[in-house]
Amino acid sequence: MVYYVIIALAILPFLLYVLFSIKWEKDLDVSLFFIVEIIVVSIVSTIAHMYYYISYDFSFFPSRQSTKVITGIAIFVIGVYFLYDLIFNRENESKRSLLKWSGATLACVIIILIWLMPLEQKFLYGRMLENVEETFERDVPGKVVHKGDVSIGLISSDKHVTIRGRYQASKTSYRSYFYIKNNDEKDIKVDVSITLYNEDKETIGSESITDYSVEKESTEQLIFEENGIAENGWESFSTSTRKRVDSFEAEVVIQ
Numbered sequence: 001m002v003y004y005v006i007i008a009l010a011i012l013p014f015l016l017y018v019l020f021s022i023k024w025e026k027d028l029d030v031s032l033f034f035i036v037e038i039i040v041v042s043i044v045s046t047i048a049h050m051y052y053y054i055s056y057d058f059s060f061f062p063s064r065q066s067t068k069v070i071t072g073i074a075i076f077v078i079g080v081y082f083l084y085d086l087i088f089n090r091e092n093e094s095k096r097s098l099l100k101w102s103g104a105t106l107a108c109v110i111i112i113l114i115w116l117m118p119l120e121q122k123f124l125y126g127r128m129l130e131n132v133e134e135t136f137e138r139d140v141p142g143k144v145v146h147k148g149d150v151s152i153g154l155i156s157s158d159k160h161v162t163i164r165g166r167y168q169a170s171k172t173s174y175r176s177y178f179y180i181k182n183n184d185e186k187d188i189k190v191d192v193s194i195t196l197y198n199e200d201k202e203t204i205g206s207e208s209i210t211d212y213s214v215e216k217e218s219t220e221q222l223i224f225e226e227n228g229i230a231e232n233g234w235e236s237f238s239t240s241t242r243k244r245v246d247s248f249e250a251e252v253v254i255q
Helices: 002-022 030-056 064-087 093-115 117-129 132-138 165-169
Strands: 144-147 148-159 176-183 188-197 203-214 219-223 239-241 248-253
Touching: 002 030, 002 144, 002 203, 030 093, 093 117, 117 148, 132 144, 132 148, 132 176, 132 219, 148 188, 148 248, 176 188, 188 239, 203 219, 203 239
Parallel strands: none
Antiparallel strands: 144 148, 148 176, 176 219, 176 239, 188 203, 188 248
16 A cells, blocks of 8 residues: 555655646646655654654654665665766756656655654554454454463564565564463473464464563563564564465473
8 A cells, every 4th residue: 555655755846846737737846746755754754653653652763774774775866867967967957957857756755764764564463453452352263373371362464564575485474473371470481382274274384482581461472583673663573475365283391
């Protein structure tokens, strides 16, 4: 969904420019529309980021790695753009104007990528968190496994929001989220082994973890993969598979 929003926001200033120029005969610079759009999007997205920070304790800013990658690409592209403009369009005003439009579009997209794109991930992760307790309460076989005072639940298994096209068939197409609930009145350590099944009840993977600490009367996310831990919180996941996990079996040993 976020990709369609980015495309729409990139095109919108040009449409408004044409509308104002033809219908109202206003001689405005197209960059003005980009500036107004960037200001509005920044304000709205900042309010949304603040909501998730207060309500879910999600990191306010994107992860450092994501910011570095996007910023690095942006600096490189903008550098090439200005170098080309300096060398080839020093005296060509029409081309300089076109490149100015392109530069404004690029700046808009970069800001949206850094500031707006994480909102979709936060929204999906927040919605998943709201289903945690409901999953344990419904206690559907294959979705929840009990061992004494410990329960393990499959909360969600969905395609990762940033994976599209040819990457859909990759090893990490689906991210699954498992939570463990400790109903005991004391902290515990557990060894957990799970077998994953798709909707046809075929085995599609298995995971295990040892010496996993769970605080008393708490519900925590189980993370089997080392790369499943994310510094920003909302990108953390339990395990990844090529197919969607529909059910699971678990062996739990309480130490």
